[in-house]
Amino acid sequence: MALLVRVLRNQTSISQWVPVCSRLVPVSPTHGQWGTLSGTSQKIKIAALRMYTSCVEKTDFEEFFLRCQMPDTFNSWFLITLLHVWMCLVRMKQEGRSGKYMCRIIVHFMWEDVEQRGRVMGVNSYILKKNMLMMTNNFYAAILGYDEGILSDDHGLAAALWRTFFNQKCEDPRQLELLVEYVRKQLQYLDSMNGEDLLLTGEVSWRPLVEKNPQSILKPRSPTYNDEGL
Numbered sequence: 001m002a003l004l005v006r007v008l009r010n011q012t013s014i015s016q017w018v019p020v021c022s023r024l025v026p027v028s029p030t031h032g033q034w035g036t037l038s039g040t041s042q043k044i045k046i047a048a049l050r051m052y053t054s055c056v057e058k059t060d061f062e063e064f065f066l067r068c069q070m071p072d073t074f075n076s077w078f079l080i081t082l083l084h085v086w087m088c089l090v091r092m093k094q095e096g097r098s099g100k101y102m103c104r105i106i107v108h109f110m111w112e113d114v115e116q117r118g119r120v121m122g123v124n125s126y127i128l129k130k131n132m133l134m135m136t137n138n139f140y141a142a143i144l145g146y147d148e149g150i151l152s153d154d155h156g157l158a159a160a161l162w163r164t165f166f167n168q169k170c171e172d173p174r175q176l177e178l179l180v181e182y183v184r185k186q187l188q189y190l191d192s193m194n195g196e197d198l199l200l201t202g203e204v205s206w207r208p209l210v211e212k213n214p215q216s217i218l219k220p221r222s223p224t225y226n227d228e229g230l
Contacts, residue, residue, distance in 0.1 A: 044098060047202030048105035051092075054204045055084040056113065063209045068166070068175050074121070078114065079165055082139060085110055086146050087183070088204065091190040098199055111136075138164075150187065154180050182209055 061080055070076040088106060092099040114135065118128045142164040149160030158176045161183070162168060170176055189207055198204070 040098070041101075044102050044199060045105050047199055048102045049109055050202030051088050051102070051198070051204055052085065052106050052109040052113070054202070054206070055081055055088065055110075058204075058206055059084055060206075060209065067178060067209055068170075069172075074117070078135065079167075081110070082142055083146075083165060083183070084206065086143055087186055087190060089143070090147075090150065090187060091193070091204075092198065094191075095195045095199060099195070102199065102202075150183070154184075157183060178209065182207070185211075 059080060061077060064070060064080050065072055065076065070079075085106060089103045092102050092106070095102070111132070115128065115132060118131070123131070145160040145164055149157035158180050161179045162170055162176060165179060166175070186207055190204060193204065
């Protein structure tokens with residue numbers, strides 16, 4: 001479908017899909033899918049939703065389509081989103097038990113969003129379930145590959161990006177070099193963010209794929225939040 005991702009992003013904006021997710025993040029402790037929630041757990045769930053939202057609302061998908069020569073499709077949207085979700089997971093795993101808990105919630109919200117976007121497309125429920133099973137397998141394989149790549153040198157990371165992000169179809173080494181540089185600088189940028197702030201607010205920002213001014217990569221400002229951590 002032409003302009004598929006743009007249509008989906010418009011139809012499943014934060015104003016429309018947050019109410020669906022908000023049922024999983026109740027305002028007050030209650031019994032439900034998540035059981036009885038403590039105040040801290042509620043705040044982490046809200047922060048996780050915001051962090052996932054940053055992956056789909058603050059990422060310049062058009063720039064990735066253009067510079068990485070990716071087709072404007074749902075699969076491309078998922079590959080780009082997956083990369084940014086993974087970088088968030090890498091960062092939050094450093095925050096102990098709370099961070100690991102937040103990682104699980106981020107992944108949950110991602111699948112909620114993917115399923116809703118599939119429904120917006122009018123995908124048959126059986127086909128959607130089958131596709132999501134395949135995407136789930138691809139997701140965990142990608143996470144493992146990216147984890148190994150980031151612990152390796154640039155050649156190892158480039159190999160992981162070539163296999164997963166480019167689906168083994170990238171013939172331009174400049175595109176791989178661009179993605180390796182992007183991942184390295186972005187993880188460094190996320191590392192500079194205060195962990196307690198991330199657990200409270202979930203607010204992250206992304207460096208542009210191509211820096212107009214490399215000297216502009218500075219430590220981000222701490223986010224502001226009220227006494228409730230919101």
